[in-house]
Amino acid sequence: MAGGLSTRNAAVLLAGVVLAWGTNWPVTKIIVQDVPPLWATALRCVIAAATLAPMLWAQGAFIVPKRGDLPVVFCTSILHLVAFSALVAAGLQFVPAGRAIVLGYTTPLWVAIGAAMFLSEHITRWRATGIGFGLAGLAVIFNPQTLDWSDSYALFGSSLILLAAFCWAGNIVYVRAHKWISTPFQLVFWQVLLAAALLSAGALITEGPPRIVWSTRLVALLLFSGIICTAFANWAMTMVNRSLPAVTTSLCLLATPLLGIISATLLLSEPLEPSLFLAMTLIIGGIAVGTVAGGWPQGAMSAKPSA
Numbered sequence: 001m002a003g004g005l006s007t008r009n010a011a012v013l014l015a016g017v018v019l020a021w022g023t024n025w026p027v028t029k030i031i032v033q034d035v036p037p038l039w040a041t042a043l044r045c046v047i048a049a050a051t052l053a054p055m056l057w058a059q060g061a062f063i064v065p066k067r068g069d070l071p072v073v074f075c076t077s078i079l080h081l082v083a084f085s086a087l088v089a090a091g092l093q094f095v096p097a098g099r100a101i102v103l104g105y106t107t108p109l110w111v112a113i114g115a116a117m118f119l120s121e122h123i124t125r126w127r128a129t130g131i132g133f134g135l136a137g138l139a140v141i142f143n144p145q146t147l148d149w150s151d152s153y154a155l156f157g158s159s160l161i162l163l164a165a166f167c168w169a170g171n172i173v174y175v176r177a178h179k180w181i182s183t184p185f186q187l188v189f190w191q192v193l194l195a196a197a198l199l200s201a202g203a204l205i206t207e208g209p210p211r212i213v214w215s216t217r218l219v220a221l222l223l224f225s226g227i228i229c230t231a232f233a234n235w236a237m238t239m240v241n242r243s244l245p246a247v248t249t250s251l252c253l254l255a256t257p258l259l260g261i262i263s264a265t266l267l268l269s270e271p272l273e274p275s276l277f278l279a280m281t282l283i284i285g286g287i288a289v290g291t292v293a294g295g296w297p298q299g300a301m302s303a304k305p306s307a
Contacts (some may be wrong), residue, residue, distance in 0.1 A: 016236060017253075019120040019259065022260040023229075025104075026264040028040070028088065029226065034212065036210070037089035039212070041082075041195075048231045049193045065187055071178065073190050078195075078198070079171035081194075082198050083164065084165075094156055094160075101260035102280045103163055105257045105283060107169050109135070109287070112288060118177075128288050131286065139277070141217045143275070146276075185234060193219050207254045251288060254284050256282075
């Protein structure tokens with residue numbers, strides 16, 4: 001692969017990633033109004049795989065995974081691309097995209113706890129502070145004054161998104177312990193391809209053959225989600241991570257949920273709830289505290305809940 005980018009070009013790519021991941025949440029919510037969640041996620045993975053293969057080939061990075069990398073291929077495919085993405089798509093049928101984004105961005109909090117439990121990483125004072133802020137943000141989201149506990153659909157949808165965050169956090173903890181042979185970007189095609197196969201099989205069993213009313217808008221949204229938000233974003237983050245300091249990248253990625261809430265307001269006409277901004281401030285603020293203080297587990301902010 002080519003060498004690192006200039007700071008300016010890397011910053012432009014990073015801005016593109018934030019824009020893609022932020023807007024993908026409301027885009028996914030629109031898609032699942034016309035396509036069942038498993039089929040929607042499977043189609044996105046098919047499109048992403050078809051895009052990634054020539055990208056890797058052109059860069060001379062297309063490989064067959066080594067035996068030692070197979071566990072991380074399976075783990076990332078199942079926990080992130082299948083479980084996380086499918087649970088988010090299902091949850092977005094019941095909750096606003098803005099709420100889903102904030103719940104999804106609790107992932108680094110669970111990574112910190114998981115790393116302490118399974119990797120024997122000490123929870124520093126800064127990590128504990130960040131986790132405390134994040135849990136306070138969750139308390140705001142699930143406060144009976146901001147969430148109607150009699151609304152079983154809202155509770156179910158929020159639980160699905162939170163479960164998705166747990167799955168992605170579990171994957172990150174495993175990835176931290178994995179002994180890499182190939183680079184993450186070299187393996188992403190195989191992870192996406194496996195996810196497409198698993199999701200298609202699961203969709204066929206649970207949702208039946210796809211009965212989709214195709215439209216120009218739906219095709220455009222699926223292409224955007226698969227090409228820009230998955231294939232391009234994975235390539236761009238690989239380039240950015242090689243060109244910018246990790247702390248800079250992590251802090252800039254924290255703009256993603258804010259952009260997601262704004263895009264949900266513009267695309268879906270969702271109300272701007274003060275309680276949601278308070279919850280986001282607490283959760284993202286907690287993550288930022290750990291990031292700036294150098295107390296967050298390495299790789300936790302590579303958690304990129306992109307729906």
